[in-house]
Amino acid sequence: MIRVEQLSKTYGDVRAVREVSFAVERGELFGLIGPDGAGKTSLIRILTTLLRADSGTATVGGYDVVTDYRAIRNTVGYMPGRFSLYQDLSIEENLHFFATLFGTTVRENYAVIRPIYEQIEPFKKRRAGQLSGGMKQKLALCCALVHQPTVLFLDEPTTGVDVVSRKEFWDMLGLLKSQGMTILVSTPYMDEASLCDRIALIQEGKILSVDTPAAIPGQYRGILLAVRADEIYALLKDLRALPWLKSCYAFGESIHCTVGQPADAARLREALTGHSNLEVKEIPASIEDCFIQLMNP
Amino acid sequence: MKQLLVFVRKEFYHVFRDRRTLLILFGLPVTQILLFGYALTSEVKNAAISVVDQSKDPATQAITEKVRASTHFNLAYADQTVHQLETRFRRNEIKCALVFPEGFAEALTHTGKARVQILTDGSDPNTATILTNYLSAILTDYIGQQQAGIPYRIDVQTRMLYNPEMNGSMNFIPGVMALIFMIVCTTLTSVSIVREKETGTMEILLVSPFRPVLVLIAKAIPYLALSVINFLLILFLGVVVLDMPLRGNFFLLFGESALFIITCLSLGLMISTIASTQQTAMLISMMGMMLPTILFTGFLFPLENMPRPLQIISNAIPSRWYYLIVKSVMLKGLGFGYVWKETLILAGMATALLLISLKRFTVRLG
Numbered sequence: 001m002i003r004v005e006q007l008s009k010t011y012g013d014v015r016a017v018r019e020v021s022f023a024v025e026r027g028e029l030f031g032l033i034g035p036d037g038a039g040k041t042s043l044i045r046i047l048t049t050l051l052r053a054d055s056g057t058a059t060v061g062g063y064d065v066v067t068d069y070r071a072i073r074n075t076v077g078y079m080p081g082r083f084s085l086y087q088d089l090s091i092e093e094n095l096h097f098f099a100t101l102f103g104t105t106v107r108e109n110y111a112v113i114r115p116i117y118e119q120i121e122p123f124k125k126r127r128a129g130q131l132s133g134g135m136k137q138k139l140a141l142c143c144a145l146v147h148q149p150t151v152l153f154l155d156e157p158t159t160g161v162d163v164v165s166r167k168e169f170w171d172m173l174g175l176l177k178s179q180g181m182t183i184l185v186s187t188p189y190m191d192e193a194s195l196c197d198r199i200a201l202i203q204e205g206k207i208l209s210v211d212t213p214a215a216i217p218g219q220y221r222g223i224l225l226a227v228r229a230d231e232i233y234a235l236l237k238d239l240r241a242l243p244w245l246k247s248c249y250a251f252g253e254s255i256h257c258t259v260g261q262p263a264d265a266a267r268l269r270e271a272l273t274g275h276s277n278l279e280v281k282e283i284p285a286s287i288e289d290c291f292i293q294l295m296n297p
Numbered sequence: 298m299k300q301l302l303v304f305v306r307k308e309f310y311h312v313f314r315d316r317r318t319l320l321i322l323f324g325l326p327v328t329q330i331l332l333f334g335y336a337l338t339s340e341v342k343n344a345a346i347s348v349v350d351q352s353k354d355p356a357t358q359a360i361t362e363k364v365r366a367s368t369h370f371n372l373a374y375a376d377q378t379v380h381q382l383e384t385r386f387r388r389n390e391i392k393c394a395l396v397f398p399e400g401f402a403e404a405l406t407h408t409g410k411a412r413v414q415i416l417t418d419g420s421d422p423n424t425a426t427i428l429t430n431y432l433s434a435i436l437t438d439y440i441g442q443q444q445a446g447i448p449y450r451i452d453v454q455t456r457m458l459y460n461p462e463m464n465g466s467m468n469f470i471p472g473v474m475a476l477i478f479m480i481v482c483t484t485l486t487s488v489s490i491v492r493e494k495e496t497g498t499m500e501i502l503l504v505s506p507f508r509p510v511l512v513l514i515a516k517a518i519p520y521l522a523l524s525v526i527n528f529l530l531i532l533f534l535g536v537v538v539l540d541m542p543l544r545g546n547f548f549l550l551f552g553e554s555a556l557f558i559i560t561c562l563s564l565g566l567m568i569s570t571i572a573s574t575q576q577t578a579m580l581i582s583m584m585g586m587m588l589p590t591i592l593f594t595g596f597l598f599p600l601e602n603m604p605r606p607l608q609i610i611s612n613a614i615p616s617r618w619y620y621l622i623v624k625s626v627m628l629k630g631l632g633f634g635y636v637w638k639e640t641l642i643l644a645g646m647a648t649a650l651l652l653i654s655l656k657r658f659t660v661r662l663g
Contacts, residue, residue, distance in 0.1 A: 048504045050662045069660070070506075078504040084497030088314045089307065100303040101507050143501070 001026045001151055001182040002047065007056035009042050009205075016042040018205040019056070024184055024198075029177045031196030031213075032186035033291070039205040040186035041081055044155045047184070048078045061150055077149030081156045083136045087129030091120055091139055094128055095146060102147030112179075113142045116172055134165030141172065152176065154185040158192065170195050190288040201291050208294035213287060220285035220293060222246050222258040225265055229275035242271060249292060256289060300507055304515035311489065312519060318485060322523055326477045326531055333469040334539040341427050344392040347374035347385055354402035356411075360439050364395065369431045386418055393417040393428045405443075470535040471623035472596020475616035477531065478524060478554075478561050479590045483582040486520050486565025491578040500662065509660045517562045524558040544630030553626065553636065556643050557619040563650035564615070570657035594620045618642050 002024035009017040017039045024030040032040045045051040047060055049069035057064065063071045085094045095117075099106045110117075120138050123131065128139060137157060144152060154173075158166040170192065173183055177197075185196070193199045194213040201208040201216070209216060229235045236255055239248045245268075246258040259265065262282075269280050285293075312318050346364060350357045365372040373391060376382060385391045396414035405411040415432050417425035490512070493499040502512055528551070535541040543550070565582060572578035591597055593611035600611050611617050618639040625631040633640070 045500075045662065048500075050500060050503055052661060073504050074506045076504065078501060080497050080500045082497045084501055086307065086311070086498060087496070089310055093307075093310065097303055097307050098501070098505075101300055101502070101505050103300065103506055 001028070002030075002058070002060050002184060004043075004047070004058045005056055007043070007046060007053045007058055009039075009046060009051065009053050015205050017046070017053070020202075020205070020207050021056075022200050022207060022210050024182060026182055027177065027180050029173060029183045029185070029195075029197045031193055031199040032184065032202055033188075033190060033193045033199050033287070034186075034202035035188055037204075038202045040202060041155055042205075043202075044078075044153050044184070044186060048076060048153050049073060075150050077144035077147070077152040079140050079144040079152075079154045079157055081159065083128075083140060085128050085136070085140055085143060088127055090125050090127050091131070092124040094139060095142055098143040099146045104147045106146060109146055109148045112148050113145050115175055116145070117142050119168075133161050134168070137161055137165065137169060138172075141169070145176070149181070151182045151184070154183065156186055156188065158187060158189065166192075190286070190291060193287045199287070201287075201294060203291075203295050209290070216287055216290050217285045220290050222260055223262060223264070224283055224285045224289055225257045225259060225268065226251070226254045226279075226281045226283045227257055227268070227272070228254045228277070228279040229272070230277050231275060235272070235275055238272060238275075242268075247293065247296065251289075256283075258293070301511055301515055304507070304511070305518050308489070308516060308519040312523065321481060321485060322527065323530070325481060326527055327534065329473050329477055330470065330531055330534050330539070333473045334535070341369055341392075341424055341431070343371040344369060344424070344428055345373040345390060346370045346428075347376050347382060347391045347394045348372065349376045349379060349382065349394060349396045351399045352397045352401035354400075356402035356405055356439075356443075357397040360395075360397075360436065363435045363439060364432070367431065367435065369428070382416060386416070389418075391418075392421075392424060393432070395432060469596060470531075470539060470541050471620050471627060472594055474528075474531055474535075474554075474623060475557070475594050475596070475620045476587075476590050477527070478558055478619070479586055479616045480583060481527065482520060482524050482558055482561035483565040483568065483586055484579060486516060486562050487568035487572060487578040487582050488575050489520075490516050490566070490569035491572050491575050494573060495575055503660065503662070509658060510655060513566055513654065513658060517559075517566065520562055520565075521555075521558060524562075525555060528554045528558070541627065543627055545626035546632065549633055549636075550623065550626045553619070553622045553640060553643075556640065556647065557615065557622075560615045560619075560643050560647040560650065563647050563654060566654035567650050567657070570654050589614055590616045593617055596620055615643060615646050 004023065005021050007017055007020045008015070020039075020043060032043065034040055042051065046053045047058055047065060049065050049072050052066060059065065060072050061075055063069075063075075065072060086097070089097065095106055099109070106113075116138050120131075120135050120142070123135065128136065131139065141154075141157070144154075158169055161169065166189075173185065174195070177183060187193075193216075196213060198210065198212050199216065200210045209219060211219070227235065227239065232250075232253075232255070236248070236250060239245060239255060239257060242248075244259075244264070246260060248255060248257045257268065259268065265280055265282060269278065272278055272280075312322065348361050348364065350361060361372070364370050374385065376385070376394075379396055382391070382394045382396075385394075394416040396416065398412055398414075401411050401413070413436065415429055417428055419425050493502065493512075499512075503509060532543070532550075536543055564586075568578055568581050572581055589610075593600070593607070593614040594616045595611070600608055600617070603611070622636045622639045622643075625636050
């Protein structure tokens with residue numbers, strides 16, 4: 001459904017997108033995972049025909065993003081990163097406006113938006129500016145879906161949304177996927193990666209890896225150890241002093257270290273005998289661990 | 298077509314739900330018209346005057362009556378001696394005084410010549426001059442009525458054409474109309490488009506089947522309609538409240554105003570293609586337009602007195618041409634035959650501005 005080949009985009013000195021290539025199949029929920037400033041928004045804007053790439057080609061639904069931009073605009077749904085609806089218009093008015101703009105009516109495509117719209121319908125007379133973050137998000141999704149697009153582009157839809165609304169939002173994406181819609185979603189949250197069919201890890205405009213969320217941890221090189229102790233700061237300092245550790249960084253309440261071989265776990269314990277309540281445990285790598293490793297090769 | 302209608306309706310929602318926009322749209326013109334019409338005129342009204350009548354004859358009484366009837370004067374005191382006047386001037390109780398010597402009527406009927414003294418407060422020279430003129434006019438008027446039986450005499454008569462009463466608002470209203478449209482139309486159009494860019498809604502509008510050029514048109518239509526209403530409101534205020542004459546054809550004035558409004562809207566569209574934030578748009582269209590419009594329209598500072606380079610610059614200001622048209626049609630009652638040149642210039646400007654904005658309006662971001 002989406003084909004991207006050797007796409008590059010530069011703003012002055014900043015290389016926002018660097019020779020990116022990937023493909024998204026029909027009916028796939030594809031995630032672009034990366035920190036702020038990684039180039040996710042630029043990439044999505046190129047695919048939604050809002051920006052022109054400096055080099056490389058891309059097609060959406062078989063249409064070229066430059067030459068056939070009008071055709072793409074007719075068929076895709078797009079939800080920008082910021083809340084981009086009319087704050088002074090009510091839920092109903094926003095939805096009606098965008099439906100008409102896309103040459104359709106709310107009634108005609110009600111089936112598509114119904115599961116989402118039902119949740120905000122009690123507030124349909126309320127102005128969009130007075131909605132909570134989660135409700136705004138749902139309204140924006142409704143507006144992006146009201147013309148039944150074949151491909152849906154979502155730019156960081158869950159940034160700044162509470163945990164419950166985030167979960168609800170991803171449930172809705174799952175529902176849309178089950179109806180056969182192709183979805184490209186970007187997010188800085190690693191924990192959302194596992195909800196996608198496939199993900200692309202992106203950093204500084206470059207794609208580090210493209211795979212299923214389950215397969216990515218398999219790419220991890222070395223053995224990952226989670227180390228804990230009472231004095232976490234002193235522990236980190238001691239760990240950093242060990243030259244044979246491949247990497248070492250704070251991760252939640254513990255410290256993740258990478259070592260080359262299983263025997264190194266015992267060696268580590270020995271080096272840290274002075275710490276009280278020391279705990280060294282081998283753990284499977286998460287996507288975030290993989291991301292950190294890919295970022296610092 | 299249906300899309301355009303919905304878009305236009307949405308624009309009306311924006312206007313009517315935003316108090317700030319409504320205030321700029323209707324509050325600004327009304328206050329400006331009333332301010333310029335009432336407060337900021339060179340006219341002097343209700344100036345306190347004292348009349349010292351040492352003659353007390355029918356002639357002096359008739360003249361005093363005329364002074365009393367004039368709206369320019371407030372006959373506050375009737376003093377006995379010239380000496381008393383000085384105290385009044387010092388206490389700032391009066392702005393001017395009229396002194397009739399003894400035997401005024403007698404001298405007038407017998408010799409055809411009489412003396413009268415006008416005293417004014419020279420610390421405010423402008424007002425003093427104006428008041429002297431008013432009083433001279435009253436005296437001349439009286440003598441004119443008494444002329445029967447008096448030998449032939451030459452009278453120098455000054456007459457203000459089109460505005461014999463020196464009604465200050467006559468000059469101001471056309472200028473303020475030009476100023477208001479220039480500021481209001483330009484600002485509101487440019488800000489409303491740039492707001493879509495700033496809030497990100499432009500992104501969604503672009504990624505839709507709606508043609509980007511129609512965004513410009515849909516934005517211009519509501520402001521055109523509202524500005525026309527504005528025009529009628531200003532005209533109503535000018536004619537009914539400020540006694541402006543409307544000597545020419547109303548429909549000609551209406552058409553010319555619509556043309557000028559379109560020119561200003563096009564200017565606003567062009568600004569919106571340059572500015573990326575509402576603040577910039579506001580700054581360019583309000584600050585950037587206000588000064589040139591005030592300076593170069595000609596209603597505050599006569600263009601004829603300006604150095605040549607400034608005169609040339611003034612040609613590029615649309616409000617200058619509209620001001621000429623309004624004065625010709627409203628005050629002089631001239632027809633289209635006399636304003637076609639100005640009309641053509643405005644039409645040319647509107648076309649050029651529209652073409653530039655259409656060319657600059659991109660179908661993509663950035």
